[in-house]
Amino acid sequence: MRTLVLAEHNSTNLSAATLCVVEAAKKIGGEIDIMLVSDAASSVVEEAKTVDGVTKVVHFSDPRFKNELAEDVSACVVSIADDYDYFLASSSTSGKNNLPRVAAELDIQQISEVIEVIDGKTFKKPIYAGSCISTVQSNQDKNALTIRTTSFDKAPTGSGNATVEEKSAVESNSRKTGFVKNELTVSDRPELTAADIVISGGRGMQNGENFALLEAVAGKLNAAVGASRAAVDSGFVPNDYQVGQTGKSVAPNLYIAVGISGAIQHLAGMKDSKTIVAINKDEEAPIFKVADYGLVADLFEALPDLESKI
């Protein structure tokens, strides 16, 4: 039994999400290979080699692969698909974009957002925005799974000693998609889905400028800053700040929700956090139902106070 993990990287480092996917692959059992697609010989290959439990790193490189278009990534996977029984990717926007394309080409019904591997054919996944958990069983010989990374630990790095197989480029049959540009959010803060501490603001922040209050606390805690859908929809912060069903799922050690009422939508993206703090002036806010520690207070007083005391 062999599993192929589709790696994610930023050309310099392997994404932490990929390490969680490797850990999920271990629960399935059998050999695990990592597949990397990049535009050049890459230091990421060296890092991938050392991931615990990995047998081989398969590296497809071509200058045209810089932006990892779904059409090219899926063509690469399909070219080596005969060797594998499982195809795993994280449920990031990249994994969600690429893996269903692979699955359809291999006539596989993919299982998305796996939160638990029961055995090689049986998996748990949230449905209806996390309102229910579904246990599904696959009757297929080959399977494709996206992994909700917050439900799995990171595989250790440094200890592994995988072999490397360099592959020449496999192009999609016809290149009909072109990259135009990226506008990536630049931040000194840790990445939202990888941070140990996340502090998020909601509609109660009132405007984008007030997010500086959260940034100040985040700076002291080395935390990532997130937001509720209401805050994003109100234009306070960009969409990639969004935590929730339609945004990112996070599960840090500490999640601080400030001025967030706690819509189901938001809870779906953060309720697996280990410790949850809610600061809200409305004591009836549903967020208090999931918070370990609730503080009914005006956030404009509480945040500077908190900043001065940590």
Added chain:
Amino acid sequence: MTNFKYMKILIPIKRVNDYNVKVRPNQANTDVDLTNVKMAINPFCEIAVEEAIRLKEAGKADEIVVITIGDDKHQEQLRTALALGADRAILVKSDKTVQPLEVAKVLSKIYEQEKPDLVIMGKVGIDGDHNQTGQMFAALTGLPQATFASEVNIDGSKVVVTREIDGGLETLSAELPAVVTTDLRLNEPRYASLPNIMKAKRKPLEEMSIESLGVSVDDKVVTMKVESPPERQEGVKVETVDQLVDKLRNEAKVL
């Protein structure tokens, strides 16, 4: 605004629970309980319909065809899409629940018949949370894909799409015909007006069976159990920031 050629947009839509309804497992824990639950067009599909209407209003599209798969009740969502501004509708009848791969197979058959220039669909259904169908359909038809769109512009024979990705935004340009899946911020869908709801009753709605398209509905993946997620215990209220910091340091030990 001059069109170089006739531009047809295909919009697959899905009937799901109204997004305000909290769905629960049934008593036997075999499935969710949708008895008496209000149903609607999936919000992301509504955004797809709206985008197509805006393209038509801007003179960049000529015809909007909506399609769904399911039983007779699905006519309701097709009529809503027609009332919003779609020109005609197709109902592919299936009594069994279809999974994303099967939907993609049905859509590729319809694609061969209809030959649309652009397919816009929701990125995910708020019921199964799969986020697969658009990408699968693109794979089966060999079409370029631009998923999770927050901006869509037709530029001659291309569609330029800004995508919401984890680190920010990415812009792609895809040759038409292409598949675009919608993210939340693409637009804010309109409501159907009463006169348009009346008019929609006279718009064409064609029906065909899923078998006639040669797509079989099988059980590649079956649901064994549906349960409520583990409840989180409600915690304690603290009175002051000092108490909060103390609890986080000494009780939760997270600071």
